[in-house]
Amino acid sequence: xxxxxxxxxxxxxxxxxxxxxxxxxxxxxxxxxxxxxxxxxxxxxxxxxxxxxxxxxxxxxxxxxxxxxxxxxxxxxxxxxxxxxxxxxxxxxxxxxxxxxxxxxxxxxxxxxxxxxxxxxxxxxxxxxxxxxxxxxxxxxxxxxxxxxxxxxxxxxxxxxxxxxxxxxxxxxxxxxxxxxxxxxxxxxxxxxxxxxxxxxxxxxxxxxxxxxxxxxxxxxxxxxxxxxxxxxxxxxxxxxxxxxxxxxxxxxxxxxxxxxxxxxxxxxxxxxxxxxxxxxxxxxxxxxxxxxxxxxxxxxxxxxxxxxxxxxxxxxxxxxxxxxxx
Amino acid sequence: xxxxxxxxxxxxxxxxxxxxxxxxxxxxxxxxxxxxxxxxxxxxxxxxxxxxxxxxxxxxxxxxxxxxxxxxxxxxxxxxxxxxxxxxxxxxxxxxxxxxxxxxxxxxxxxxxxxxxxxxxxxxxxxxxxxxxxxxxxxxxxxxxxxxxxxxxxxxxxxxx
Numbered sequence: 001x002x003x004x005x006x007x008x009x010x011x012x013x014x015x016x017x018x019x020x021x022x023x024x025x026x027x028x029x030x031x032x033x034x035x036x037x038x039x040x041x042x043x044x045x046x047x048x049x050x051x052x053x054x055x056x057x058x059x060x061x062x063x064x065x066x067x068x069x070x071x072x073x074x075x076x077x078x079x080x081x082x083x084x085x086x087x088x089x090x091x092x093x094x095x096x097x098x099x100x101x102x103x104x105x106x107x108x109x110x111x112x113x114x115x116x117x118x119x120x121x122x123x124x125x126x127x128x129x130x131x132x133x134x135x136x137x138x139x140x141x142x143x144x145x146x147x148x149x150x151x152x153x154x155x156x157x158x159x160x161x162x163x164x165x166x167x168x169x170x171x172x173x174x175x176x177x178x179x180x181x182x183x184x185x186x187x188x189x190x191x192x193x194x195x196x197x198x199x200x201x202x203x204x205x206x207x208x209x210x211x212x213x214x215x216x217x218x219x220x221x222x223x224x225x226x227x228x229x230x231x232x233x234x235x236x237x238x239x240x241x242x243x244x245x246x247x248x249x250x251x252x253x254x255x256x257x258x259x260x261x262x263x264x265x266x267x268x269x270x271x272x273x274x275x276x277x278x279x280x281x282x283x284x285x286x287x288x289x290x291x292x293x294x295x296x297x298x299x300x301x302x303x304x305x306x307x308x309x310x311x312x313x314x315x316x317x318x319x320x321x322x323x324x325x326x327x
Numbered sequence: 328x329x330x331x332x333x334x335x336x337x338x339x340x341x342x343x344x345x346x347x348x349x350x351x352x353x354x355x356x357x358x359x360x361x362x363x364x365x366x367x368x369x370x371x372x373x374x375x376x377x378x379x380x381x382x383x384x385x386x387x388x389x390x391x392x393x394x395x396x397x398x399x400x401x402x403x404x405x406x407x408x409x410x411x412x413x414x415x416x417x418x419x420x421x422x423x424x425x426x427x428x429x430x431x432x433x434x435x436x437x438x439x440x441x442x443x444x445x446x447x448x449x450x451x452x453x454x455x456x457x458x459x460x461x462x463x464x465x466x467x468x469x470x471x472x473x474x475x476x477x478x479x480x481x482x483x484x485x486x487x488x
Contacts, residue, residue, distance in 0.1 A: 001370070007329055008348035008395045031393070038351065038391045039371050051348070053396055080385070104461025106375055106439065109385045110392055230460030 003038065004047045011052065014059040014178065014209065020052055021205045022180040028052050030207065032076060032115030035107045040120060044130045045142070055112060060209045063087060069215035075114030075208045079164075080105070082113060092213065094220040098167035098239065101224040104231035114208045117165060117175070117188070121158035121196040121261060122233065123149055124300050141197050149298050156196030157261055157298050165192070166239035166257035167222045169265070173213045179206040192262035199261065218243045218251075221321040223314055234258040235302050238314040242322055247278045249322070256314070259297065259307050266293045269315065278323050286319070287312045333398040336382075337362065338407030346394040353377045353389040355397075356404060364405040364434045365389060375462025376435035379404050384445030386438055386458065405434035408441065417441050420479035421472070428466035435462045440476045448480050 006029075011017035021028055029048035031037050032055055040046040054060065060074040063085050071091070073082065079099045082088060089096050102108055102116055125148035126133065126141050138144045140156040147153040165188060173188045188211065191200050202208060220241045226232040237257035242249035252270040257263045269286035276282035290311050297304035330347045337360060344359050353370075356362045356379070368376035370390045377390040382401035389402075408415040417440050420426070427433050436459070443450050443458035450458070455473050464472070 002347075002349040002354070003351065003393070004349070005329070006348050008393060009328070010395065010398075031396075033391075034393060034396065035372055035388070035391045038393060042370060051393070053393075055396065100457075103372070104375070105442075105457050106378055106386045106388050106461035107372055107391070109381070109387045230456070 001042060003041045004044060006041075006048050007050045009050060009052050011054075011057065014057050014207070017052060017054060017057060017207060018178060018180050018205070020050075021207065024050055026204055028204070030054055030114075030118070032112035032118075033078065033107075033110035034115075035103070035111045036115060036119050040127075043127070045120075045126065054114070054207065060114070060207075066212070071213045071215075073113055073211045073213065075117070075210055076112050079108040079111050079113060079116065083108070091215075092167075092171065092220060094222040094239070095164075095167045095171065095213070098164050098222045098224075098237070101163045101222070101234070101237070107231070113164065113211060116162050117168075117191070117211070118200060118202065118208060119160070119162040121156070121199045122161045122300075123156075123158035123196065125149060126158060149300055155194070157300070158196030158199075159258055159260065159298070159300055160192065160199060160262050161233045161258050163224060163234055163237055163257065165263045166237050166255040167220065168211060168213065169255045169263055170220060170239040170241040170253045171213050171216065172253075173211050175208055176210040176212065177202060177206045178209045179203065181205070183209075185212070189263070189265065194261050196261050216241075219245075219322060219325045221318045221325070223318050223321070225310060225314060233301075236307065236310045236314055238311075238318045240315075240318045240322060242273075242278075245325075247323055249278060250274055254315070254318075256294075256311055259294065259311060264294065266290065266315070268293055273319065278319050283316060283319050287315060290315065328395070331395065333395060335360075335397060336401040338403055344394075348393065348395055350394040351390055352379070352392050352394050352397055352402070355394045356389060356402075362404050362406055366431060366434055368432075368435075373463070374432070374435075375439065376432045378435040378438040378442075378462055380438055380442055380445070384442060386442035386461070388461070403438070403441075405437055408437060415441070417444060417475070417479040420475040424471050424475040424478060426471040426475040428464070432462060432464045432466075436464060436472055440472065440479070443476060444480050450476065450480055 027049035031053045060076040064072045169189045222239045224234045224237045226234045242252045254266040268289035272285040273282045366376040368374035380403040439462045
């Protein structure tokens with residue numbers, strides 16, 4: 001099936017791309033590697049008037065070490081290139097693990113970091129062929145006020161299925177958003193919204209240009225659970241960052257992905273682990289907070305009860321990984 | 328642009344093609360250039376039978392990338408593996424190790440295998456698993472394919488496709 005009719009624009013510089021966004025009517029879709037957008041266009045979930053290709057923009061490629069020791073990752077960097085980047089492998093092996101968890105090698109050879117961070121939310125009732133969707137009727141995302149996942153839900157509850165955000169959020173990464181109006185930088189944690197339709201705060205005239213990872217000596221672990229190990233969207237991911245070594249940590253950040261509409265931080269669990277240590281006592285206390293922290297869950301892709309149990313399992317496994325790390 | 332000329336170097340031959348924004352790279356290879364070796368499977372990025380190699384010899388999915396994105400770039404398809412009637416080492420290894428069953432996924436598996444060998448002539452188990460994860464054989468499995476890749480990497484001279 002051909003893609004829907006659209007105007008394809010490939011700017012040569014970031015300034016040119018931003019000018020296109022400023023001067024175009026709404027309906028411009030930003031294209032990274034295309035592995036998400038082209039798929040959604042083929043299913044007619046996205047029918048943009050204009051597609052703006054950012055993949056080869058020189059300003060937003062590659063990894064740079066900033067004077068303060070932060071790493072600046074260009075949003076158009078391919079995941080494949082980030083995985084082999086020596087400075088990333090040396091400083092943040094768990095982040096590299098998260099990048100490598102995304103889809104397959106074939107997809108990562110096209111896909112960009114910015115594309116993964118902006119990955120559209122997914123829902124069992126929406127991410128289907130148009131014919132499949134037509135038998136059920138449209139939903140919040142495809143043009144009515146009905147939600148098939150949670151009857152009566154006022155807001156789209158599709159899942160954020162990207163694998164890289166939890167690890168980056170745990171590392172306190174910030175994102176830089178550029179537009180003709182200027183540039184703004186905000187924590188990646190604040191980039192996401194609890195709405196499956198407008199799931200990021202990216203304005204229509206903005207481009208995500210870079211992700212900045214501040215320097216840290218803390219440990220970071222990442223885990224992904226999925227149906228097939230080779231390549232699949234995850235049932236759940238977890239990233240935990242902790243200071244100190246061995247069985248103690250005074251400051252932790254725990255982030256769960258793919259279970260909710262935006263990545264979810266487990267602050268209460270982090271506090272219990274900091275107070276009681278990473279041993280069995282702390283872990284049991286932390287697991288007891290998971291249900292409240294997650295709140296109501298959907299049955300999308302896996303039952304809600306499974307998601308809660310999975311969150312506790314991921315927490316146990318990731319904390320066990322942490323205990324074995326020295327720093 | 329909605330329609331335009333792009334310059335593609337496919338299997339060493341440079342050509343100009345008129346493509347529309349509605350075409351993916353796969354549409355151009357099969358529809359415009361009549362290179363039917365590359366297959367169309369799921370068109371959603373799950374099966375990998377549309378795999379071709381980009382200019383750096385890496386495996387990419389031709390069904391998930393707009394054709395206009397490829398202006399000025401080089402591509403190798405399964406037709407480009409053999410040279411002057413002589414099969415590439417990986418193709419011969421697939422025959423020798425019976426790594427083909429119905430054959431539908433074979434172009435995609437071959438190009439994924441070639442990409443693994445382009446990256447390293449002595450791939451580890453992990454390299455092979457990683458490089459094959461995105462392409463699915465529904466007949467049987469990847470055991471014979473993995474044997475063929477190991478053999479082609481070990482005993483045949485490396486040739487960049």
